[in-house]
Amino acid sequence: MPTIPPGGNQPHRLRQVAESFGTHAERYDRTRPRYPDALIERIVAAGPGPELLDVGTGTGIAARQFQAAGCKVLGVEPDERMADLARHTGVECEVSTFETWDAAGRTFDTVAAGQTWHWVDPVAGAAKAAEVLRPGGRLALFWNVFQPPADLNEAFAAAYRRVLPEMPAYDSVMPLMEAYSAMFTHAADGFREVGAFSDPEQWHFDWERSYTREEWLDQVPTHGGSNRLPPAKLDELLSAIGAAIDANGGAFTMRYTAVVITATRTATS
Numbered sequence: 375m376p377t378i379p380p381g382g383n384q385p386h387r388l389r390q391v392a393e394s395f396g397t398h399a400e401r402y403d404r405t406r407p408r409y410p411d412a413l414i415e416r417i418v419a420a421g422p423g424p425e426l427l428d429v430g431t432g433t434g435i436a437a438r439q440f441q442a443a444g445c446k447v448l449g450v451e452p453d454e455r456m457a458d459l460a461r462h463t464g465v466e467c468e469v470s471t472f473e474t475w476d477a478a479g480r481t482f483d484t485v486a487a488g489q490t491w492h493w494v495d496p497v498a499g500a501a502k503a504a505e506v507l508r509p510g511g512r513l514a515l516f517w518n519v520f521q522p523p524a525d526l527n528e529a530f531a532a533a534y535r536r537v538l539p540e541m542p543a544y545d546s547v548m549p550l551m552e553a554y555s556a557m558f559t560h561a562a563d564g565f566r567e568v569g570a571f572s573d574p575e576q577w578h579f580d581w582e583r584s585y586t587r588e589e590w591l592d593q594v595p596t597h598g599g600s601n602r603l604p605p606a607k608l609d610e611l612l613s614a615i616g617a618a619i620d621a622n623g624g625a626f627t628m629r630y631t632a633v634v635i636t637a638t639r640t641a642t643s
Contacts, residue, residue: 397455397601397602398595398596398601399433399453399455399456399458399459400433400459401592401593401595401596402432402433402456402596403432403433403434403435403459403463404592405589405592405593405596406435406489406593406596407518407520407583407630408435408436408439409435409436409439409488409516409518409579409632410579410581410632411439412579413516413577413579413632413634414436414439414440414443415443416577416634417440417484417486417512417514417516417634417636418440418443418444418445418484420484420512420514420636421483421484421511421512421514422483422508422510422511422512423483423484423508424444424445424446424483425445425446425448425481425482425483425484426440426445426446426447426448426482426483426484426485426486427447427448427449427450427482427484427485427486427506428440428447428448428449428450428465428486428487428488429450429472429485429486429487429490429491429494429499429503430450430451430452430472430487430488430489430490430491430493430494431447431449431450431451431456431457431460431465431467432451432453432456432460432489432490433456433459433460433463434449434459434460434463434464434465434467435488436486436488436489436516437449437460437465437467438463438464438465440486441464441465445484447465447466448466448467448468448480448482449465449466449467449468450467450468450469450470450472450475451467451468451469451470452469452470452471453469454469457469471494472487472494472499472502473494473495473498473499473502475502477505477506480506481506481507481508481511482506482507482508482511483507483508483511483512484507484511484512484513484514485503485506485507485511485512485513485514486513486514486515486516487514487515487516488516488517489516489517489518491515491517491557491561491635492517492557492560492561495564496560496561496563496564497564497567497568499564500513500564500565500567500568500570500571501568501570503639504568504570504571504639507639508639509639509640509641510638510639510641511638511639512636512637512638512639513565513571513636513637513638513639514634514635514636515561515634515635515636516632516633516634516635517554517557517632517633518630518631518632519550519551519554519630519631519632519633520550520628520629520630521550521551521628521629521630521631522626522628522629523622523626523627525622526618526619526622526626529618529621529622530615530618532618533611533614533615533617533618534611536614537607537610537611537614538599538603538607538611541599551631551633554633558576558633558635561574561635562574562576562635562637565635565637570639570640571637571638571639571640572637572638572640573637574635574636574637575634575635575636575637576633576634576635576636577633577634577636578631578632578633578634579631579632579633579634580629580630580631580632581630581631581632582627582628582629582630583627583628583630584625584626584627584628585625585626585627585628586624586625587616587619587620587624587625590615590619590626591612591615591616591619594611594612594615595608595612
């Protein structure tokens with residue numbers, strides 16, 4: 375399925391993929407799902423103050439939600455195209471990978487990352503977060519894990535297998551929560567290896583969204599891997615996915631679980 379990042383357990387090493395999303399920046403901002411209000415509110419409430427650093431801010435989707443919840447947000451984003459769009463939507467943003475970003479002595483109450491930490495080295499990223507978090511500050515990493523209806527999930531996977539047999543990350547019909555679990559484990563292991571955080575916690579928020587055929591096909595080119603396909607291959611993929619949705623009645627309801635991996639910066643490390 376298209377949400378599973380390529381690269382096995384180390385997608386952060388695939389810099390060309392990690393920094394390719396700006397190719398479709400406006401589409402990304404228009405079509406990518408937001409995050410449940412309950413998730414945003416819990417992260418804000420769990421931090422000691424309003425100053426938040428958004429890692430891999432992209433076009434500012436999560437950053438704008440945090441701003442609406444009362445946070446003062448600074449974004450860090452490696453793709454200038456994404457950062458430029460974020461700025462145009464009111465998000466202050468600096469261009470850099472997080473691991474090499476110069477904080478210039480600034481510190482924050484919360485470091486957050488929505489749908490991006492798998493592109494960050496889990497140990498170097500946790501170490502950088504520990505540097506810029508105030509004691510008692512919170513590191514909160516979160517992902518939207520989606521699960522189509524079972525029959526449609528299988529049809530989507532079949533479409534990817536047929537059109538993109540060279541991309542094995544897309545050939546599975548396993549539950550996506552199971553597929554994502556390795557990323558959650560690597561994130562938590564990074565916290566532990568750095569040794570500057572409390573024991574990691576995992577929070578879950580279930581929600582749903584309905585999609586028409588056109589709405590889902592509009593989002594597909596923003597997925598990692600799909601966004602780098604030649605036009606003819608992308609058209610073939612969209613046709614196959616569209617046929618699967620047509621066979622399902624032309625629309626479907628996607629079930630999401632937003633998962634947060636989080637810990638508090640300890641005062642003694």
